[in-house]
Amino acid sequence: MYYNIGVFAILLNFLFGGITQKEQQTIRISGQVSDAHYKTIPFYCQQKGGLYLSKDIYIEVNDSGKFDTIIVLNEPCYYKVWKNTVYLNPSDDLEINFDLQNSYETKFSGAGAEANNFILNKNRSLLGKKAKNVKSDFASTKNTVDSLAEVRLSELRKNTSLPSSFVEEAHKMIVAKKIEAYIDYFFYTECADIYDTDVIQEKLGKAVKSILPSIQAHLDELLSDNHLMDIPLIFATVKDCKVYGDCDLSQSAMWDECVSLKLFEKEIDQSQNITPELLHEAESRLAKLTDEEYKKGLAKRIKRLRKFVTGAPVVDVQFEDENGKEVKLSDFKGKLIYIDFWATWCGPCRKELPSYGKLIEKFKGKDVVFLSVSVDQDKAKWQSFIKEEFIGSVQLYASNQQNLMKQWEINGIPRFALVGKDLSFIDAFADCPSSKKIIEDKINSSL
Helix, strand or coil: CCCCCHHHHHHHHHCCCCCCCCCCCCEEEEEEEEECCCCCCEEEHHHHHCCCCCCCEEEECCCCCEEEEEEEECCCCCEECCEEEEEEEECEEEEEEEEECCHHHHECCCCCCCHHHHHEEEEECCCCCCCCCCCCCCHHHHHHHHHHHHHHHHHHHCCCCCCCCHHHHHHHHHHHHHHHHHHHHHHHCCCCCCCCCCHHHHHHHHHHHHHHHHHHHHHHHCCHHHHHHCCCHHHHHHHHHHHHHHHCCCCCCCHHHHHHHHHHHHHHHHHHCCCCHHHHEEEEEECCCCCCCHHHHHHHHHHHHHHHHHHHCCCCCCEEEECCCEEEEEHHHCCCCEEEEEEECCCHHHHHHHHHHHHHCCCCCCEEEEEEEECCCCCHHHHHHHHHHHCCEEEEEHHHHHHHHHHHHHCCEEEEEEEECCCEEECCCCHHHHCHHHHHHHHHHCC
């Protein structure tokens, strides 16, 4: 057995930190991860819609995939751990065996298991497996959903093993599950064969707006308690009502601010083009925030925006060509630079290669250079691959991958970037070659 935060350290806090044992509470968490590849388990705090980043917990895992730790926890809190929602309560002794292939097979035992098993097993979609409870029309489906929700509420009232602090929250979760099922009904009936996200947004928006009057009482029940935004299921449901139904959250200033900020942060994270306008909006929002945790989270994103905003100077990095010669990004100054960060083992990367070859051919003779930067661990495999699959780009190898990943914040591949002739960003998260006209127009307008 081992502990990430030792009992001795906690006792020191009690003795020298002026904190009594009653005030400073702890919880023990132990268990195993099905995939021993993971060395750290991230527990993402869901307080205020997951915006309280400083309360995230990271638990170390040994070589066998096991963990056993004591953490300070002064109040109950919900966490997202991979695909599972985990409820931690002070003084619990919770054992979790995570199944990364099927989150419903994750096992909870020990003190604190009852609430987590309720979330896992008694809080699934009211539409049933494969949406079997979807009826021929919304009214019939709603009746079925409402009846099933009443059964769950009845079971909840009879359950005496759940912590009293959790029972009322579980009741509200069932209310949220009803709203979720109402919205999902339209997804299954009107959007089942649609893959265009804009069309789905339009259809769901129209449908959800049409039923808002019938779900407003349920929504008001959730909005009446600001604490409920700490529960991921409830927050997600209210957010969906805002996204699809444009529901009015102004009756609760805290809910309104939190949901608005969460949606804006998602916009930032998904933005393909970090413009000065987006940066300005982020800075304006930051100036108006009053919650210190909100400020920290948005400030962190703004730091990233400033780094990659259009016009910001690129971080010069050093590569190797196929012969081992050192090549810097700055060596291409004076030309427009389109970069593909990729690897031979990356399926989506290789899928882009034919389109990349066509893009290169289209701009042959123009003042633009196309780079393919490999992040392969196996340099020999990369060298062998590019001899067989030459597409016309300048082939480079990232010898210092850790530095590249950190400086350019490459969290996934393929990743593309468009750099100006003056070595400033035009688009740090550029469109891929298969976007065809979109990236072609961007390159043409930047020449």
